[in-house]
Amino acid sequence: MDYKVLGSILGDSVQVKLVEFFMVNNTGMYQLTDIARMLEISHSRVHDLIGSLVKMRIITETRSKRNRLFELNENHPITKQLKELYRITRAFLVASQY
Numbered sequence: 423m424d425y426k427v428l429g430s431i432l433g434d435s436v437q438v439k440l441v442e443f444f445m446v447n448n449t450g451m452y453q454l455t456d457i458a459r460m461l462e463i464s465h466s467r468v469h470d471l472i473g474s475l476v477k478m479r480i481i482t483e484t485r486s487k488r489n490r491l492f493e494l495n496e497n498h499p500i501t502k503q504l505k506e507l508y509r510i511t512r513a514f515l516v517a518s519q520y
Contacts, residue, residue: 436463437471444481444494445501445508451484451491480504 439461444452447460454472458465472492475481479498484491495501 436461436467437475439463440468440471440475441480441504442508444492445505448494448496451493453489453491457492 440457443457443461454465454468457463457472458468461468472481476483476492478500479495480501481492482495484493
């Protein structure tokens with residue numbers, strides 16, 4: 423999947439793609455390796471940027487033995503606003519294709 427809905431208005435940054443990834447894939451927890459593979463971004467780049475999202479509590483981190491698992495914090499007020507922005511922007515982009 424191409425994560426460019428939010429990037430169309432917020433800019434094409436890896437951090438924006440990370441946020442959008444979690445909004446689209448919000449039904450589970452993901453390891454850094456899986457996130458990097460799905461976004462086609464280096465593991466080290468994802469590792470460098472996801473920390474700030476965890477610090478802001480937009481993304482939550484859970485440790486399971488040696489694994490670090492990440493998921494979208496559905497209860498964060500910013501997340502709720504970003505989801506609405508994503509929904510509206512996606513609808514606009516789809517409508518403008520016709």
